[in-house]
Amino acid sequence: MEQQIIVRVAHSGDVHYSTTITDEMASSAKARGTGIAKRTPEYVAKKIEEGKSVIAHTADGTWVGFCYIEAWQHGQFVANSGLIVSPEFRKSGIAKKIKQTIFQLSREKYPNSKLFGLTTGLAVMKINSELGYEPVTYSELTDDEEFWAGCKSCVNYEILMSKDRKNCMCTAMLYEPKSEHTPELTASEFKTNSKLYERFMKIKQSKLLNWLTKK
Numbered sequence: 001m002e003q004q005i006i007v008r009v010a011h012s013g014d015v016h017y018s019t020t021i022t023d024e025m026a027s028s029a030k031a032r033g034t035g036i037a038k039r040t041p042e043y044v045a046k047k048i049e050e051g052k053s054v055i056a057h058t059a060d061g062t063w064v065g066f067c068y069i070e071a072w073q074h075g076q077f078v079a080n081s082g083l084i085v086s087p088e089f090r091k092s093g094i095a096k097k098i099k100q101t102i103f104q105l106s107r108e109k110y111p112n113s114k115l116f117g118l119t120t121g122l123a124v125m126k127i128n129s130e131l132g133y134e135p136v137t138y139s140e141l142t143d144d145e146e147f148w149a150g151c152k153s154c155v156n157y158e159i160l161m162s163k164d165r166k167n168c169m170c171t172a173m174l175y176e177p178k179s180e181h182t183p184e185l186t187a188s189e190f191k192t193n194s195k196l197y198e199r200f201m202k203i204k205q206s207k208l209l210n211w212l213t214k215k
């Protein structure tokens with residue numbers, strides 16, 4: 001029988017999951033060998049207490065997944081960050097449900113903000129496209145120093161700084177609340193072109209790495 005997974009806005013009773021969440025974030029980043037902004041259990045606990053996060057768990061309380069909201073530039077920009085799904089529950093649509101829930105929560109809390117994300121993950125790009133996000137250049141993201149300071153703990157930080165914060169391994173995606181998006185169209189376009197997009201991302205990343213090695 002398939003297990004029931006509950007996806008909902010987290011509350012103070014969920015703070016005890018914080019260390020499990022940050023441990024999984026760290027080990028997933030290590031396994032992927034990619035960069036990630038490090039989060040502490042205290043930071044995750046704060047997001048939970050503030051009602052700015054979404055949690056997934058089984059009916060018996062086993063932790064399944066998480067994501068949280070961060071606001072930048074006095075709320076002009078909002079990011080849904082730290083998406084993570086426990087390895088044994090992956091590839092069954094949990095991340096998609098978490099992202100849909102946190103997207104709704106972000107739109108309710110910050111209806112006029114631009115939503116953005118930086119990611120190297122194809123799954124996240126796919127989900128974001130379905131929500132109406134589009135790939136953009138870094139110049140369209142927040143210029144809030146505090147946001148970019150979060151990249152300091154990423155293994156690719158040197159690349160980001162060498163490129164004057166104009167480019168790095170991650171792809172930037174943006175959702176603009178006032179634009180007339182048709183998410184279904186964007187999603188199907190993404191599906192058609194996803195192999196091409198993956199290749200483009202790999203070429204970009206290998207060019208950045210070559211450039212760094214030659215430097």
Ligand SMILES: CC(C)(COP(=O)(O)OP(=O)(O)OC[C@H]1O[C@@H](n2cnc3c(N)ncnc32)[C@H](O)[C@@H]1OP(=O)(O)O)[C@@H](O)C(=O)NCCC(=O)NCCS
Pocket residue numbers: 028029082083084085086089090091092093094095096097118119120121122123124126127
């Ligand atoms: C990325 C991650 C959150 C995906 O979680 P998940 O629950 O397995 O994702 P879903 O099952 O909801 O999949 C969503 C879509 O992405 C696709 N997808 C999932 N993992 C994928 C992968 N590794 N590569 C390519 N596509 C993938 C799915 O097929 C699905 O597409 P579909 O709607 O066309 O079927 C999970 O693998 C994870 O926690 N990874 C480590 C942390 C991480 O990378 N976080 C993202 C940081 S930006």
